[in-house]
Amino acid sequence: MPNTVVVGTQWGDEGKGKIVDLLTAEADLVVRFQGGNNAGHTLVVEGNKFIFHLIPSGILYEGKKCLIGNGLVVDPGVLLKEMENLEQAGIHVGPERLALSEKAHIIMPYHKALDLAREAAKGKEKIGTTGRGIGPCYEDKAARVGIRAIDLTEPDTLEKKINACLKEKNFYLERFLESEALDSEGVLREALTFGEKLSPFLTDVSLELEEALKQHKNILFEGAQGTHLDIDHGTYPFVTSSNPVAGAACAGAGIGPGQLHHIVGVVKAYTTRVGAGPFVTELTDKTGDFIQERGKEFGSTTGRRRRCGWLDLVVLRDSARFNGLNSLAITKLDVLTGLETVRVCIAYAWEGQMLQSRPASLTRFAKCTPVYKALPGWQEDISGARRLEDLPAQARAYLDLIQEETNIPLSIVSVGPAREETIMIQNPFHS
Ligand code: GDP
Ligand code: IMO
């Protein structure tokens, strides 16, 4: 059966967690390949709500292995806390269920301090990061001064690395950002404690995947963030510091491109964005408030109110290209119930031209205005729909428009947060 990658096609929070949880039923392994605890993936299973920031959303199924790939930046305290929360919910998470790549980079206290102090210093110009140290940790990775998970188990190496790093970071924190310096002994002590707790979970993810492939197991790759937060293809600089696009699953887990068979793009039936950056279809009126309230659009990680707007097919077409999408999973269609008219942006107008893709220049992007197609809305509660035929004609027309404009088939339509509130059109693992 085909290995499947689940990615977000917009600016994150598309409902990837729910889709991954759903597809885990057909998978043997679930692997995250980028990002960190800037992600917040919410699952609703048998009336219980779980939010995962680092642990792959497949963890709720017994007998499935969850892997955290080398492409992630991992805050060890957050990972241990998530494991503890699961234990408290009666779900035992031992090394047979969860493993962390030895090569994953570790978010250190100075990464968080830098993230917060920099954002504060930027004032109005801030990106609106999650403040979790994501950017500074990826910077250190690229600068070749990062701490990797394996380093936590080697006290001498770790001490040298931390001392070298802190010399520079403390100078920058104190002298440039007018913030507080960190004490290297305290940082080392905490890191070693984390290392002791995490060492049984450390693994070579690439080797584990090779073994799984030999045994013809099904692998599900769980993306975090969204394509337009991608550091290369997103609305730079209002992006995250990793590549959420599907291709990153190879580098971030240690497998070849030929092992990715089906790419599912998760598409929220409208658009949301947390943090700063241009957003062409943003609604700042009562329709925006309606969607925000109905969709309970508050960030799973920071609790911030998400900005809401109409579905943007320019964004979606770009995502289809960047990811090579094979199918779309449309989520939160139920949230649009009750609107008289629903709108979909089919192109951008910019200085008398019609643009079909997002311009690289943010100055141009900020001047683009949406060209909308309006469709009649529907009033019926659709959360009980389990087949496309159960949906009102207007909701089906909305889905048809998405399919026609992107030329990509729909695999899943989600009509509520719960596992069962789903229309499975074609399971990607069976395609
Ligand atoms: P992720 O980051 O992409 O995993 O998405 P989040 O979990 O941050 O945000 C999606 C939110 O929408 C979560 O609270 C989900 O429980 C919820 N959700 C997912 N699918 C649906 C759906 O089809 N309808 C409704 N009403 N809520 C959904
Ligand atoms: P999931 O996986 C939505 C946004 C932040 C900010 C920008 C940079 O739940 O979809 P960072 O802390 O990464 O340096 O912040 O990216 N952002 C997200 N927005 N969902 C996410 O993850 C996000 N992860 C980061 O709000 O605008």
Ligand code: MG
């Ligand atoms: Mg989220």
